Amino acid sequence: MTxxxxxxxxxxxxxxxxxxxxxSRLFSHAVTIQYPKERRPIAPGFRGQHALAKNxxxxxxxxxxxxxxxxxxxxxxxxxxxxxxxxxxxIDVLRCIFCGFCVEACPYGAIALTENYEYSDYKKExxxxxxxxxxxNWDKYMPGKKGEEYFKKFWRPMSExxxxxxxxxxxxxxxx
Amino acid sequence: MFENAISPEALDTITKxxxxxxxxxxxxxxxxxxxxxxxxxxxxxxxxVIGHMQVRLGPMRVGPHGLLQPIADGLKLFFxxxxxxxxxxxxxxxxxxxIFMAASMxxxxxxxxxxxFVIANINVGxxxxxxxxxxxxxxxxxxxxxxxxxxxxxxxxRSSAQxxxxxxxxxxxxxxxxxxxxxxxxTDIVKAQSDSIYGMYAIPQIVAxxxxxxxxxxxxxxxxxxxxxxESELVAGYFTEYTGFRFALFFLGEYIAMIIMASLATxxxxxxxxxxxxxxxxxxxxxxxxxxxxxxxxxxxxxxxYYWIRATLPRYRYDQLMAIGWKILIPVALANIxxxxxxxxxx
Numbered sequence: 001m002t003x004x005x006x007x008x009x010x011x012x013x014x015x016x017x018x019x020x021x022x023x024s025r026l027f028s029h030a031v032t033i034q035y036p037k038e039r040r041p042i043a044p045g046f047r048g049q050h051a052l053a054k055n056x057x058x059x060x061x062x063x064x065x066x067x068x069x070x071x072x073x074x075x076x077x078x079x080x081x082x083x084x085x086x087x088x089x090x091i092d093v094l095r096c097i098f099c100g101f102c103v104e105a106c107p108y109g110a111i112a113l114t115e116n117y118e119y120s121d122y123k124k125e126x127x128x129x130x131x132x133x134x135x136x137n138w139d140k141y142m143p144g145k146k147g148e149e150y151f152k153k154f155w156r157p158m159s160e161x162x163x164x165x166x167x168x169x170x171x172x173x174x175x176x
Numbered sequence: 177m178f179e180n181a182i183s184p185e186a187l188d189t190i191t192k193x194x195x196x197x198x199x200x201x202x203x204x205x206x207x208x209x210x211x212x213x214x215x216x217x218x219x220x221x222x223x224x225v226i227g228h229m230q231v232r233l234g235p236m237r238v239g240p241h242g243l244l245q246p247i248a249d250g251l252k253l254f255f256x257x258x259x260x261x262x263x264x265x266x267x268x269x270x271x272x273x274x275i276f277m278a279a280s281m282x283x284x285x286x287x288x289x290x291x292x293f294v295i296a297n298i299n300v301g302x303x304x305x306x307x308x309x310x311x312x313x314x315x316x317x318x319x320x321x322x323x324x325x326x327x328x329x330x331x332x333x334r335s336s337a338q339x340x341x342x343x344x345x346x347x348x349x350x351x352x353x354x355x356x357x358x359x360x361x362x363t364d365i366v367k368a369q370s371d372s373i374y375g376m377y378a379i380p381q382i383v384a385x386x387x388x389x390x391x392x393x394x395x396x397x398x399x400x401x402x403x404x405x406x407e408s409e410l411v412a413g414y415f416t417e418y419t420g421f422r423f424a425l426f427f428l429g430e431y432i433a434m435i436i437m438a439s440l441a442t443x444x445x446x447x448x449x450x451x452x453x454x455x456x457x458x459x460x461x462x463x464x465x466x467x468x469x470x471x472x473x474x475x476x477x478x479x480x481x482y483y484w485i486r487a488t489l490p491r492y493r494y495d496q497l498m499a500i501g502w503k504i505l506i507p508v509a510l511a512n513i514x515x516x517x518x519x520x521x522x523x
Binding site for chain 1: 225231233487488
């Protein structure tokens with residue numbers, strides 16, 4: 001043990017350093033967010049509760065092709081068709097992992113993930129999203145411009161552009 | 177007829193005794209009431225200080241800035257179910273927390289809070305505090321034994337070993353103060369301090385003060401010496417099996433013991449209710465402030481120090497704890513006694 005170490009030990013130098021740090025933290029601003037009163041800003045493209053998109057005429061964009069249900073890794077989407085129309089479109093939110101594959105798979109931009117994350121409830125049945133609930137979610141959380149821009153910003157429905165993204169390294173042929 | 181039954185002198189004496197007893201009871205009621213209120217808000221103060229040191233907010237929900245949190249906690253503890261383990265030694269299980277809290281509460285009686293506010297101004301005040309604080313170990317050990325649980329038992333064993341070891345270091349550290357003051361009476365110690373040129377014994381007895389501070393943290397089983405309660409290894413130590421009101425008794429006892437240790441440090445090292453003469457010389461207007469304010473300020477500062485240490489240091493290992501107590505603190509305290517005695521003889 002060197003003299004320096006001995007002096008450090010006798011005068012509690014390291015402990016005093018630690019205590020100076022904790023004292024300086026005492027006067028710093030706390031990072032706590034008082035949740036129901038204050039809220040964290042929601043990041044753009046947040047993947048929260050689902051919604052079924054509506055077209056300008058106010059009808060569901062969904063055609064019931066079933067790609068979202070086929071893609072879903074936790075298989076929580078159920079679609080029932082009757083006479084060529086979507087009769088029931090149901091999502092079991094408790095099984096959803098919010099991966100966003102359903103949005104990515106949809107060629108028509110018919111399903112969206114909204115910014116709503118506060119939907120806890122007492123009953124399992126209330127967590128089961130039916131077609132009506134999904135459509136009203138669209139009106140609630142994606143009104144007007146927000147809904148129109150949502151897909152353009154974060155997702156690219158295949159029905160609008162079937163090409164590979166211009167930034168992606170692929171063989172593009174001689175003509176270009 | 178009554179004039180014959182009790183002579184006027186005897187009646188006079190009885191009246192005097194009655195008045196004195198009445199004053200003593202009022203004093204006890206005041207000290208206990210204020211003491212318990214302090215305990216309640218010491219928990220709030222602790223949670224706030226540690227919270228802010230960890231860049232959190234601490235309690236915020238009950239009342240403005242969580243000010244009613246201690247009351248809510250107390251109410252919750254009173255209405256909790258009282259669970260007694262099936263294989264517990266019931267009489268001892270009931271007795272443990274009572275002994276523990278009584279031992280720490282009795283000590284409030286000899287602490288001089290202001291120049292003539294002390295419940296019992298006895299001549300061996302310092303010795304009395306040691307004796308009664310030692311009694312508290314019985315409460316801890318009995319509850320550890322009676323719970324019939326291995327965690328409680330290990331906690332009780334550790335606690336008794338730790339408190340006994342550190343009581344020696346603490347007693348020896350205070351011998352220096354006794355030598356300088358020439359008295360064991362706590363009021364006399366404070367008066368001797370304000371009469372001395374230092375104003376407070378923390379200056380000439382700095383070594384003893386450091387030893388006392390470390391030993392006081394260990395004596396009250398607080399971090400970084402909270403071996404007996406070590407949450408991560410012993411659940412809660414000796415009071416693992418206690419619930420509701422009995423748990424609250426342990427909690428009360430622990431915080432009162434903390435306040436007692438802070439008061440003892442204030443009385444023996446920081447000048448009690450007085451302030452050093454060199455401060456009043458520079459700032460004469462401070463003389464108007466009543467003594468109880470200085471006493472409380474010093475006690476709060478010492479309690480804040482407890483919390484500050486808790487927020488900073490991790491727990492020591494058990495062998496380190498024993499090594500610090502026996503190999504460092506006791507020799508240092510002995511050397512300090514030797515030095516103080518020599519200086520006292522030579523000057």
